[in-house]
Amino acid sequence: MKYVDEYRDGRAAKAIAAELRTLVRPGSHVKLMEVCGGHTHAIYRHGLDALLPGEVELVHGPGCPVCVIPLGRVDDAICLAERPEVTLASFGDMLRVPGGRRRSLLEAKARGADVRVVYSPLDALGLAVAEPEREVVFFGVGFETTAPATALTLLRARREQVRNFSVFCNHVLIGPALRAILDSPETQIDGFVGPGHVSTVIGTRPYDFVCSEYHRPVVVAGFEPTDILQAVAMLLRQLRDGRAEVENEYGRVVRAEGNPAALAALAEVFAVRPDFEWRGLGAIPRSGLRIADAFADWDAERRFEVPGARIEDPKACRCGDVLRGLAKPYECGVFGTACTPEQPLGTCMVSSEGACAAYYAYGRHRRVA
Numbered sequence: 001m002k003y004v005d006e007y008r009d010g011r012a013a014k015a016i017a018a019e020l021r022t023l024v025r026p027g028s029h030v031k032l033m034e035v036c037g038g039h040t041h042a043i044y045r046h047g048l049d050a051l052l053p054g055e056v057e058l059v060h061g062p063g064c065p066v067c068v069i070p071l072g073r074v075d076d077a078i079c080l081a082e083r084p085e086v087t088l089a090s091f092g093d094m095l096r097v098p099g100g101r102r103r104s105l106l107e108a109k110a111r112g113a114d115v116r117v118v119y120s121p122l123d124a125l126g127l128a129v130a131e132p133e134r135e136v137v138f139f140g141v142g143f144e145t146t147a148p149a150t151a152l153t154l155l156r157a158r159r160e161q162v163r164n165f166s167v168f169c170n171h172v173l174i175g176p177a178l179r180a181i182l183d184s185p186e187t188q189i190d191g192f193v194g195p196g197h198v199s200t201v202i203g204t205r206p207y208d209f210v211c212s213e214y215h216r217p218v219v220v221a222g223f224e225p226t227d228i229l230q231a232v233a234m235l236l237r238q239l240r241d242g243r244a245e246v247e248n249e250y251g252r253v254v255r256a257e258g259n260p261a262a263l264a265a266l267a268e269v270f271a272v273r274p275d276f277e278w279r280g281l282g283a284i285p286r287s288g289l290r291i292a293d294a295f296a297d298w299d300a301e302r303r304f305e306v307p308g309a310r311i312e313d314p315k316a317c318r319c320g321d322v323l324r325g326l327a328k329p330y331e332c333g334v335f336g337t338a339c340t341p342e343q344p345l346g347t348c349m350v351s352s353e354g355a356c357a358a359y360y361a362y363g364r365h366r367r368v369a
Contacts, residue, residue: 007224037064037353089124203258280320
């Protein structure tokens with residue numbers, strides 16, 4: 001299969017792995033962050049961590065869209081779902097995410113709330129058209145990857161005047177999250193494996209500040225084994241040469257300028273919030289999107305009252321440290337015991353892109369810290 005099989009070639013992967021050993025100084029320590037949860041799952045699904053030199057450590061970043069949603073926003077979604085006139089439409093990953101009182105949307109559904117799983121915001125809009133007597137609220141989450149689909153759905157809702165549809169907007173921006181990590185004195189990252197999916201929309205230029213202001217290299221990567229290994233090699237070459245540049249390993253999909261049509265839709269439908277609360281990272285300035293005033297009629301936060309409370313993460317859960325690259329999942333005291341995919345305590349165990357879910361699924365929960 002084109003663009004899959006050739007990027008899973010075992011001989012090519014071994015060749016890159018052999019080159020990696022020539023790019024590091026024996027006894028040194030290089031810490032690279034894979035920003036995207038999709039990369040984390042690919043790394044552990046294919047065992048790529050075993051191919052890296054011992055001097056190279058991969059840590060996980062805040063690029064899992066479900067994982068970064070704070071407890072208070074989950075409680076807000078539950079509050080909306082429990083309104084008798086509301087049908088809450090959500091991606092399936094969000095249903096088991098625990099809120100501030102250890103409740104989830106799935107539990108709200110079991111108690112009688114009208115919560116439905118959809119595969120796209122357009123599916124939610126279809127529900128509103130099919131059931132005009134219901135107020136259908138779409139639980140919008142994700143980075144710039146999924147935000148264009150929400151934007152296009154809102155444009156269609158306005159064009160077709162679907163008045164019983166609205167969006168509870170929790171879309172976030174990757175750039176401010178990277179800046180927050182780089183500004184943290186606790187986090188020492190030597191380079192970034194840049195997110196591939198987000199970059200198909202925003203391009204590579206938004207990462208320039210990482211190089212110009214923080215002098216760290218960024219390599220945007222695809223999601224196949226040789227994509228990720230090649231991105232690590234490109235980062236190690238930059239570090240060896242004393243360079244800090246944005247490079248694009250995922251050139252078959254990503255362009256420097258991104259996707260102009262998607263960016264135009266985002267600019268029309270959304271505005272940037274003054275700040276947004278992230279799980280584990282706290283409030284980050286200008287890091288979240290809200291629905292623009294021109295689309296106020298389709299904004300669930302203006303249509304309904306939501307508590308808007310900020311709730312601290314459970315003290316036993318280290319999701320925040322995992323998202324900042326400060327801990328591996330197996331270093332959390334509740335990982336694989338009190339926190340499992342069946343009974344999650346934190347979001348990183350729930351999401352299909354969560355680091356804890358990756359470690360658990362591919363046997364890393366058997367490791368001892």
